[in-house]
Amino acid sequence: MKKWLLVSGTVAIIVCVCLFSFTGLTFSTIITTRCNMAAAQRCHADTAQWAEWWPKNSHCSYRVKGVFYDEVRLSVECADDSHLDGDFRLAPLYVDSGVASLECHIPPGHPFIKARLYWQGKEILRNMAGILNSWKAFVEDNRNLYGGVNFHRTDSKDSALVAIASFASAYPSTAEVYAKIDSLRSYISGQGAAAVSAPWLNVTKLGDRRYKYTVALSINKRLEGKGRIIPQRYVPWKNIEGEVHGGLYTIEKAFGQMSKYRLDINATIIAMPYQCLITDRREEQDTTKWVTMVCAPIS
Numbered sequence: 001m002k003k004w005l006l007v008s009g010t011v012a013i014i015v016c017v018c019l020f021s022f023t024g025l026t027f028s029t030i031i032t033t034r035c036n037m038a039a040a041q042r043c044h045a046d047t048a049q050w051a052e053w054w055p056k057n058s059h060c061s062y063r064v065k066g067v068f069y070d071e072v073r074l075s076v077e078c079a080d081d082s083h084l085d086g087d088f089r090l091a092p093l094y095v096d097s098g099v100a101s102l103e104c105h106i107p108p109g110h111p112f113i114k115a116r117l118y119w120q121g122k123e124i125l126r127n128m129a130g131i132l133n134s135w136k137a138f139v140e141d142n143r144n145l146y147g148g149v150n151f152h153r154t155d156s157k158d159s160a161l162v163a164i165a166s167f168a169s170a171y172p173s174t175a176e177v178y179a180k181i182d183s184l185r186s187y188i189s190g191q192g193a194a195a196v197s198a199p200w201l202n203v204t205k206l207g208d209r210r211y212k213y214t215v216a217l218s219i220n221k222r223l224e225g226k227g228r229i230i231p232q233r234y235v236p237w238k239n240i241e242g243e244v245h246g247g248l249y250t251i252e253k254a255f256g257q258m259s260k261y262r263l264d265i266n267a268t269i270i271a272m273p274y275q276c277l278i279t280d281r282r283e284e285q286d287t288t289k290w291v292t293m294v295c296a297p298i299s
Helices: 002-022 037-045 047-052 111-119 121-139 174-190 248-264
Strands: 025-033 060-067 071-078 083-094 097-106 152-155 160-168 200-205 211-218 230-233 238-245 274-277 291-298
Touching: 025 121, 037 083, 037 097, 037 121, 037 248, 047 060, 097 121, 160 174, 174 211, 238 248, 248 291
Parallel strands: none
Antiparallel strands: 025 097, 060 071, 071 083, 083 097, 152 238, 160 211, 160 230, 200 211, 200 274, 238 291, 274 291
């Protein structure tokens, strides 16, 4: 009797080991995000950018094995020598929210290795949650999705402007721009009006290698204009705005990122984009200290 019990127990153990060997294990975790999903999907697919959000204190590293529409397949290796294949997926819920999931698989294989990983399940899930939390923190900060600029939508409070347009054979210098701004300030002061915000600047490169630049001041009352000074009147509109720190190269890059943001929110630009010159560039020679709002009226 004891012999049969011993044989039966041994057979049962062998069967369990075989079943455990021929089946896989899957660990999965999921998290919701509040961000523009079009931008998040770009970030998700751009695996070259992953090092920016992958948790720095993580004990795990990754190797990308394939990029698909809403899924990245990867191999995750952790400090405890565990090696898991996984799928990192995104699923939009709305334009500005979605779900991110990470699924790691232990393929059929050596039962004792699988058993060790099975008992380490809590640690594996903790590492996976840390990866997703790091992703969430990264994509929910607009600056990480749009080249360091926190773009947002606002309602314009400006309704009366005066503007002056000029042409130059090269990108207009600070001196040229502020000479026109001073002309506008002198005009509105003589008319008993005052500027209500920082000066605006739009620079457009023309096909003949020239530049057209327009400066404007938002003022507190409507004026008639004089000579090349043109009055403009607006019904208050919606705006895209983003604060930029840096010189002309940084500002141009920000306008490129604004184009992505505009497409992501499905907005149409209805008038020329412009720079709002928060810093007086004549007074600050260090361009890295310039503060500029890049703006575009939208519908």
